[in-house]
Amino acid sequence: MSDLGLALQKAIYEKLSASLSAPVFDDVPDDTPFPYVTLDYEAVDNTTPISGKRRENRLFYLSIWSDYQGQAEVKRINGEIVDALDEVALPLATGTAVSVRVIRTETNREPDGKTYMGSVTLRIITQH
Template sequence: MADPSIALQAAMFARLEAEVSCPVFDGAPMDSPMPYISFDREISTNTSPIAGRKREQRLIYLSVWSNALGQAEVKRINGEIIAALNERPLPLEVGRAVSVRVEQADAQRDADGVTYQGSITVRVITTH
């Protein structure tokens, strides 16, 4: 069976677009108005047993970008992402998402001193 990575990102993207109050990008254009969410990185670790279905643990890193004053907007959007993804079934076109859990969320001022960034780490266990 094919790797579920692309199907997983498509399902997460669709869920976030439907349930979060700002645009979602995989590669935001440089002139995108804020706030928005971007898919930044995915790390996949093989956790397959000796015998049986192929299983992987995936860490997916999302960023929230805001130019609003203070962290409130980033924290609100982080909360929307958590509500959309944490411990909720996520049907995939390829493979199966056995577990979807938000592992970490944070909000901080960017190095430019003006922009705020939120970071969300989502752990997904997939089988195929």
């Protein structure tokens, strides 16, 4: 059976691109102005029962980058991501996203003292 990772990434990208006030990238072009969101990485655990459809528990990580003074912009975009994806049906080209849930949001100042980073962790259960 095929991996649902690409179908899931495409669905997340499309949903966020239509919902956020900041652009979304898998690969950020040089000289892209802040703020923006990146699709960072995904971890997959096979949770298939002994018999039945293939089922996977996925953790999908997003990052938010901002040079706005303070954390307000990062927190606002984190909230937009929560509104767009938490407990929302996410149609996939193949397979099914059984559950999409935001399980963690974070903000922090980067070591340069000027850039702020936010992160959002999604837990997605897929089945195919």
